[in-house]
Amino acid sequence: MEKNTNSQSTIQPVENYAIERAKQNIRDKIITGLGKDFTIEKARKVLGENFDIELRIPPPNIEGHLSFPCFPLAKILRKSPMIIAKELADTIPIEKDGYIDHLKEVKGFLNIFLNRERFNREIFMDFEKYGDDYGNSMEGKGKTVVIDLSSPNVAKPFSVGNVRSTTIGDSISRIYKALGWNVINDNHLGDWGTQFGKLLYAYEVWGDNEKIGKDPINELLKLYVRFHNEMEGKGSDDGESENPMLTEARKRFKLLEDKDPEMTRIWSWFVDLSMREFNKIYDRLDVKFDYNFGESFYSDKTDEVIDLLEESGIATREEDGSLVVPLDKEGISTPALIQKKDGATLYATRELATIIYRIRRFQPDLIIYVVGSEQKLHFNQCFKVMEMLGFKTRCAHVDFGLVSLKEGKMSARKGRVVFFDRVMAEGFQKALEILKEKRPDLPEEEKIEIARVVSVGAIKFNDLAQNRVKNVVFDWDNMLSFEGDTAPYLQYSYARVQSILRKADVEIEIYPELLKENEEFDLIRKLSRFPETIKEAGNNFAPHIIAQYLLEIARAFSVFYGKIPVLKAPGKKLMMSRLALIRAYADVIKRSLSLLGIDTLSRM
Numbered sequence: 001m002e003k004n005t006n007s008q009s010t011i012q013p014v015e016n017y018a019i020e021r022a023k024q025n026i027r028d029k030i031i032t033g034l035g036k037d038f039t040i041e042k043a044r045k046v047l048g049e050n051f052d053i054e055l056r057i058p059p060p061n062i063e064g065h066l067s068f069p070c071f072p073l074a075k076i077l078r079k080s081p082m083i084i085a086k087e088l089a090d091t092i093p094i095e096k097d098g099y100i101d102h103l104k105e106v107k108g109f110l111n112i113f114l115n116r117e118r119f120n121r122e123i124f125m126d127f128e129k130y131g132d133d134y135g136n137s138m139e140g141k142g143k144t145v146v147i148d149l150s151s152p153n154v155a156k157p158f159s160v161g162n163v164r165s166t167t168i169g170d171s172i173s174r175i176y177k178a179l180g181w182n183v184i185n186d187n188h189l190g191d192w193g194t195q196f197g198k199l200l201y202a203y204e205v206w207g208d209n210e211k212i213g214k215d216p217i218n219e220l221l222k223l224y225v226r227f228h229n230e231m232e233g234k235g236s237d238d239g240e241s242e243n244p245m246l247t248e249a250r251k252r253f254k255l256l257e258d259k260d261p262e263m264t265r266i267w268s269w270f271v272d273l274s275m276r277e278f279n280k281i282y283d284r285l286d287v288k289f290d291y292n293f294g295e296s297f298y299s300d301k302t303d304e305v306i307d308l309l310e311e312s313g314i315a316t317r318e319e320d321g322s323l324v325v326p327l328d329k330e331g332i333s334t335p336a337l338i339q340k341k342d343g344a345t346l347y348a349t350r351e352l353a354t355i356i357y358r359i360r361r362f363q364p365d366l367i368i369y370v371v372g373s374e375q376k377l378h379f380n381q382c383f384k385v386m387e388m389l390g391f392k393t394r395c396a397h398v399d400f401g402l403v404s405l406k407e408g409k410m411s412a413r414k415g416r417v418v419f420f421d422r423v424m425a426e427g428f429q430k431a432l433e434i435l436k437e438k439r440p441d442l443p444e445e446e447k448i449e450i451a452r453v454v455s456v457g458a459i460k461f462n463d464l465a466q467n468r469v470k471n472v473v474f475d476w477d478n479m480l481s482f483e484g485d486t487a488p489y490l491q492y493s494y495a496r497v498q499s500i501l502r503k504a505d506v507e508i509e510i511y512p513e514l515l516k517e518n519e520e521f522d523l524i525r526k527l528s529r530f531p532e533t534i535k536e537a538g539n540n541f542a543p544h545i546i547a548q549y550l551l552e553i554a555r556a557f558s559v560f561y562g563k564i565p566v567l568k569a570p571g572k573k574l575m576m577s578r579l580a581l582i583r584a585y586a587d588v589i590k591r592s593l594s595l596l597g598i599d600t601l602s603r604m
C-alpha cells in the first residue's frame with residue numbers, strides 16, 4: 001500500500017513553477033506594452049497599494065488560458081478597457097518559442113493563449129525536477145503554526161463529529177507542511193473540568209470495574225448519564241440549597257484539583273482507558289500528534305491568568321466573588337467568565353492559559369483552532385481577551401458545521417450517540433460487499449485491504465469535500481459510490497492509470513511538443529495549477545479547495561481518456577508522451593489525496 005503518512009519531514013519546499021514563470025514573463029510584457037510612462041509604483045498611487053498586474057484563469061466558457069482585466073487601468077490611462085486590451089493585443093511581441101501563442105481582446109480583457117509547446121516543455125521539466133515535491137512551496141519558511149485539532153473529551157465517545165475536527169485539522173496540517181511551515185499538532189484533550197467530579201462520584205456509587213474494563217467508554221458514558229438522570233430526580237438546584245449530588249461532585253473535583261492521590265488515580269485510569277480507544281481511531285485514520293497536552297496540563301497555569309487579568313485591570317470581581325471580563329465595549333455582549341464564585345476555573349480560563357503557554361513555548365506566527373461552529377462565542381471571547389492583554393499572535397478559529405445521519409440529527413447528549421468505531425465497521429463491511437460484487441476475482445486479503453483504504457478515504461473525503469462551515473450528511477452508500485464525487489472514485493482513477501502504466505510496461509520518454517490536442521492541454525493546464533491550489537487552500541484553511549480541484553482534474557482526465565487513445569496512440573513517441581501525461585496526472589491525484597490524508601492503492 002502507498003501510505004500517505006503525515007510525517008513527511010522530507011518535504012523540500014520549492015517554488016516558481018511553470019505557470020508562475022509564464023505569468024511573470026507575460027506580466028513583464030504587459031507592463032512594457034503599457035508604455036514607458038507606466039510603472040506599477042505610479043499605478044499604485046492611484047489604484048491603491050495592492051494593485052498589481054494579475055493574470056487570472058478565465059471562466060470555462062471564455063476562450064484563452066490566462067486573462068488580464070484592463071478595467072482598473074482605464075482610470076489612469078484615460079482609455080476604455082477595450083482599447084487598452086486591443087492595443088496590448090496588437091503590440092505585445094509574439095516571440096518564437098516564447099510563452100505566448102497569440103493574444104485577443106475580449107470585452108475589456110486581454111486574453112492570452114499559451115504556446116503549448118513551450119508550456120508543455122516547462123511543466124514536464126517541473127514534474128521531472130521536483131518529483132514528489134511538485135506543488136510544495138517556501139511560503140511558510142521560518143514560520144511556525146500550532147494546530148489545535150481533534151480534542152475529544154475523555155470518558156465520552158468519539159463521535160463522527162469529532163472525526164471532522166481530526167480530519168480537517170490533519171488536512172490543514174499537511175497543507176501547511178507542503179507550504180513550508182513548521183507545523184505543531186496539538187490534541188487539546190478535554191480531560192479536566194467539573195464533569196470529572198460528577199464522573200468520580202458516579203463511579204464511586206455505581207461503578208463496576210469489570211464492566212468498565214470490557215467496554216470502557218460506553219460504561220463511563222452510562223455512569224455520567226446516570227448521574228444526570230438521578231440528579232434530576234433528587235430535586236433541582238433551586239439556588240437556595242444545592243443539589244446534594246452536585247455538592248458531592250464538586251467536592252471530588254476539588255480533591256482532584258488538590259492532587260488527592262485516590263482521585264488522581266481513578267481519573268488517570270479514565271484518561272488511559274479513553275486514550276487507548278482514541279488511539280485505535282487515530283491509527284485507523286493515520287493521524288499523528290506532536291502533543292496531547294489536554295486541559296489538565298494547564299490546571300496549574302490558570303492562577304497566572306487570573307493574576308494577569310486582575311493586574312491589568314481588564315477583569316472585574318463581581319459581588320458574588322466570580323471574576324469576569326466585560327467585553328461589551330469590544331462588541332461582544334456576553335462577558336467572559338474566568339472564575340466561578342467558588343473559585344473553580346472554567347474552560348475559558350484553561351483556554352487562555354493554553355494560548356499563553358503556546359505563545360511562550362513555540363513562538364508561533366499562527367494558532368489554528370479546528371473546532372465546531374458552536375464554540376464561536378468562546379473563541380471570540382478568548383481571542384479578544386488576549387488582544388486586550390496585548391498579545392499579537394494571530395489566532396484563527398477554523399470552524400465547521402454539524403454531521404447529521406441520513407436517518408436524522410445526531411445527538412451527543414444522553415443516549416443516542418454514534419460511536420465512530422461502529423460507524424467505521426459498517427463502512428468497511430459495505431465496501432467489502434461492493435468489492436465482492438465488482439471484483440470477485442481478487443484474493444480475499446486484497447479485498448480487505450482495498451475495503452479498508454476505501455472506507456477510510458470515503459469518510460475523510462465526505463468531511464473535506466464541501467466548504468467546512470456546511471453541515472454534512474453521513475450516508476455510507478453515497479460516500480462509497482465509485483461514480484459520485486467520492487474518494488473511491490478518485491482512488492479508482494489513480495489505480496486505473498497505474499494499471500495502464502503496468503500494461504504499457506515501457507521506459508517512458510516524453511516529447512512534450514506532441515501533446516497538442518485540446519483534451520491533453522486542458523489536463524496539462526489543470527495540473528499546472530496544483531501549486532497555487534495548495535496555497536489557496538492553506539490561506540483559506542480550506543481543504544475543500546483541494547478536494548474540488550481533485551474532482552476537476554479527475555473529470556478532465558476522464559474526458560481526455562474517453563477521446564484520446566493512449567496505448568493505441570499512433571506512434572510510439574506519442575504513446576509514451578501520453579503515458580507521461582497520465583502518470584503526471586496520477587502523481588498529482590496521489591499528492592492531492594495525501595494532502596487530505598487519503599491513501600491510494602496501485603491496484604483496485
Ligand code: ARG
Pocket residue numbers: 148151152153188189190351354369371
Ligand atoms: N474538548 C472540546 C470539545 O469537545 C474541544 C476542545 C477544542 N480545543 C480548544 N482549544 N478549546 O468540545
